[in-house]
Amino acid sequence: MNFLKKIQRLDLTYRKFIFWFIIIGLTVGLGVLFLKNSKKRLENLKTDSFLEDLNIQSFKQELKTPWSEQIGEEMKKIEEIIKEMEENSVSTSSQE
Numbered sequence: 001m002n003f004l005k006k007i008q009r010l011d012l013t014y015r016k017f018i019f020w021f022i023i024i025g026l027t028v029g030l031g032v033l034f035l036k037n038s039k040k041r042l043e044n045l046k047t048d049s050f051l052e053d054l055n056i057q058s059f060k061q062e063l064k065t066p067w068s069e070q071i072g073e074e075m076k077k078i079e080e081i082i083k084e085m086e087e088n089s090v091s092t093s094s095q096e
Helices: 004-007 010-042 052-054 069-094
Strands: none
Touching: 010 052
C-alpha cells in the first residue's frame, strides 16, 4: 500500500495521467479478450444445424388455427358486401 501513498502525493496532472493510462489499458485488454472469444465462438458455430437447433417452423407451412376458417368466411362476406355497395353506387349514379 506504500505505492498508493506515493500516488496520492503526486501532482494532480500525474494522477490523472496514471488514472487514464490504467482505464485505457483495461479497455484495450478486455476488448482484445472479447474479440478473441467472439472469433472462437463464431468458428465453433455449426451453421448447418443452427436453424434446426432454433426449432423454427418452416415459413412454407401454412398456419392452421381454429379461427383461420372463421376469418376466411368473414372475409368472403366482406367482399360480397363491397361488391354489392359498388353495384349500388353504379346503379344510383346511372339513374341520375
